Amino acid sequence: MSDSRHSRRAFLKGAGGVAAGGIVGPSALASSATESTTRAPKRLAGELDVELSINGAKQKVRCQPRTTLLNALRNHCDPPLTGTKLVCDHGSCGACTVLVDDEPACSCLLLAVDARGKEVRTVEGLANEDELSPVQAAFVEHDALMCGFCTPGFVMSITACLEKNPGASLPEIKSACAGNTCRCGTYPHIFDAAVAAGGRMRKGGSK
Amino acid sequence: MSVQSGPQWKARSEMKVLNTDVPRVDGPAKVSGRAKYAHDIRLPGMLHARLLLCPHPAADVELLNVEPAKRIAGVVTAAELADRPDRTIFLGQPLAVVAAETPEAAEDGLRAIEVRYREGGWAVTPEQAAAEDAPRISRRQPNALTERETGNQGRTERALEGADATIDETYVVPVQHHCCLETHGMVVDFDGERARVWPSTQAVTGSRGEVAQALGIPADRVEIVCDYMGGGFGSKFSIGPEGLAACQLATELRRPIHLMLTRTDEFLMGGNRSGGRQRMRAGASLDGKLVALDAEVWRHGGIGRGSNPGQPYIYKAETDSMRIGSVRTNTDANRAMRAPGHPQASFAIESAMDELAYAIGMDPLDFRMRNLEDPVYHRQLNRVADEIGWYDHPNRETPGIPTGGTNVGIGFGVSTWGGGGRRVCVVTVRIDPDGSVTSSAGSQDLGTGVRTYVGSIVAEELGLAVSQVTGRVGHSEYGPANASGGSTTTASLAPAVKDAAHNARVAFSERLAEWLECGPGDVVFANGEVRSGTNERMKLTWSEACSILGSDPIVATGEWQSHLQTSGIHGAQAVKVEVDTETGGLRLVKMVCIQDCGLPLNRMALRSQINGGMIEAIGYGLFEERIIDPWLGVALNANFDDYKLPGSTEMPELVAIIDDDDERQQVIGMAEATIIPGQSAIANAVANACGVRIRSLPLTADKVLMGIQEKA
């Protein structure tokens, strides 16, 4: 630490003075600045009612322009949809995976306002009443889960993959969940489950 | 078998439920998003809280003013932590807390806190801490302290001199993080009198006392609920500063508080596996005996002590000596992490064993066998060697040399663990007149399948299907239970479940004997029926039998029974790896683990645990390493982009073998053992493939490639 290869310690934020106060960062998405003029583009600010279509049902969600879809699902929907998990908040782990117009996406990296007009599907929307989807049922049968925190994200990624191609090969299945992280180490059973679910979906011809 | 003779596990051949593949009972809740973790608890009026962490390894807090935060829209309060120090001692030490109506407002509030640090006087690397002019990290002791010496070093020196071959190498392991996907934290709902608390915890019973103390109320007014938790791996035994902060806010505001760490917070203050440095001077004779080992072991546990069981680990040296100590730095204290200390020790000894074997031109598998006394390891090593293809492998006595193309290598390692239990748990089994059966334990399910066997042991006892018994865990009202750590849960809890099931069965038999016209000892529970063991025609369906109970259900409790469990387990692993000698890139081809565990309760969950151990070791072996800039004192990879965990395409073919040659009819915990030798086997496989010995984890491509370049 006494190593003086750098003069840089002076350039640490907060090292020499009071750290920046006030509101920064995401608040930019919510700034409630000037009035709109006629030629100016549409402005979103403050609290909004955002109409989302989640699992086939329209819902008005009170949130801010900076609110992520993940945050909207977990904290602003009624009832809260907490099946989609917040883990890294940076799109690095896939625990918040939802399907947006049937494509997998990290709901932590999509603003709720940008999900307007799109069909959002979450893990809560897969089962038909109490009947698990083929992917969900296969996860249970193959013990493709341990603590279960990553499970909804994996289920969504595998669902997106198999709905397009129930005959997906093992490498394709691995690629489909390459953005999902499991810390308990469930991967091999997830692969088994995905292959089995694909087989069942090919036979059943259903989602 | 007489029911009066005390609980005994059935013979494996007679088991219908245990020792089979049982899908876990909470699977449907987990795959459908219905499982509620602490993160998911939503209560009316609940506030979202965030902690302010010091971004420096050590600093004087010259100014801390939370008032501006309180003026932010949506912020309800901001406060300094009750015990916040004037000088911080580790990077990421929490100082203040904000509570707000929404997570966004809590974030804004946090940013508004005025804080000024005078940072300095710190050390984040062991080298910095051990330097002569280093600032003192603990008042009580020097930064680097040798704590224990074993053996006679003089004798070891002489034995080393007489050895046919010697090595003198230092092996380094980094700090690894638990990376629980659910971060630490809790939801606390406190009305001033009573509290209901949802912590993400490995210790439902222990949390109750901690929360009670934090809230200043008797423990019997605290209810702990942990139905599901998103990974602990040893880091979630205590409610921690985050739990104390939540309690502080709940006391002040009397509103439900949701305080879960952010991912970066989790990296900085959520614990870690200690790093370390081990110098191994070892000697072998030409006939393959480890004749001498002198080890100098340093643990790097931040402001904690670190962990390492010492050397020689598992292997037997004819003469050995060791000095072991720790070097402290201004970083978060290490915590228990799945098999604390053992993977670190494994990496040094298994690498050294391989290096010695090649030094005397011996097959490293043979060399291992010659220095392992326990025949179980011989059997297990042979099994994994067979499975991985060792006997057809060309580089058995000499490592390969870089070909310019792909080199294939194989490596091995062994593990040990205790896995025994102790007397803590009290389990209740209840059989109701409507036919429902519940089995309740105040334990917790970390993802190991506890909830499933809490029910399935009872199902086995009563001849029912797993679905007919409801296993309940994760609630302080279900009775005392031990914390889930050190693979002690199964051996502490399963015997108590068995005892309760047995007691329930005895009690039910006594009630049914008259109806079945036989003695209580002759009542047979099987296939969802209850019948007389002396007269086949006398039988009742399960619901008929239960209806006999009238308004008087069977309620039986069970406690730990020493004879139903034991301790002492073994494992062996083998890895096959492809090294791209042009790029240094590694591809794991296949990984095999055999693990003994006494009586298997749920074979499918066991295979999951074995896979999980191998995969966490893959992360440790290939990628994981905490990075702090040593000159700035800034955390550089406290996120899932730069702290890399293994993903789907890193997975080799994984073969999880339950060692059925272990015929012990007692349960033993086994999860820790499976994580111990994987990274060592990977390092040995790389060396076997191309002769490049990497002595520091992780085995990233840059190290392998530079090693190959040096050889060329």
Next chain:
Amino acid sequence: MLLPATLEEAVTALDKESTEPANEQKTRILAGGQDLLPELKDHLAEPETVVNVKGVAELGTDVRRSGDGFEIGALATIAALARNADVPAVLSEAAASIASPQVRTLATVAGNLCQRPRCWYYRSEHTVCLKKGGDECFAYAGLNKYNAILGGGPSYIVHPSDLAPALVALDAEVVTDRRTIAIGDFFTLPSESDPTRENVLGPDEIIREVAFTVAPGWRSVYVKFKERESFDFALSAVALALRLDGDEIAEARLVLGGVAPTPWRCRSTEELLRGRKIDDALAHEAGEDALGGAEPLEFNGYKIPLTKALIAKALRKLS
């Protein structure tokens, strides 16, 4: 947040003043958001206004064949590019190598080209490095395993885009609201211009599309080496396009990724390749030539042999 409907509205909404440094711009463009949202969450960017261009009519989402080439809308997703079987292999392979399926769904082509560096000193909220208007590149004498071996100084970031080297290898053009820029002129070295920026775009300039022609006879490949195969940026990458005449190389474009602050075009190596047959000797010579000027830092010397190996692999794949 502003939601312009037209390119003109969007340009008008952006701050025209070129403020320094780049991360302190008062306005930022939000397209796919896969880089901007993490930057906002980590307080690396703290704009007053975010201009959300998702609804801008002129910004296309298509990967379109046009004459003898392709026009790719600024808002085309990486996923669309990755599954497009018509575009040259170097481009679809580069796209498929990016991040994860989830990120590829939302990430856009323009966003990929304009994403900010991944250097962990830049990404730390607690440092003010050269890239953020400070005086020092901490990577230079710091933990620089992932940093530049070519073209570094005073900043040693590597450009994180995978599409960038691929598009340079295709000799593409970047079309903005006001001009067309040859992609070779699009990215800037820190030594030659504002070190807080990675390209020539003005603060109120918006990419409309990326276009390139495909001449007959060209073949191409993208070879990327990731520390973690499942999900990672490049430690090093090679985009190679060749026009073969029989088994001789008639023309070549060789571009490196992950090793320099810009996609790094190896012109002398391209000359060296011309008229030669692909064999081990040529692969060796090409690697030596391309990395001849490399100046590794303390912890990134491995990138030299690594990149040489990737060049050899790329040549072998096209032989």
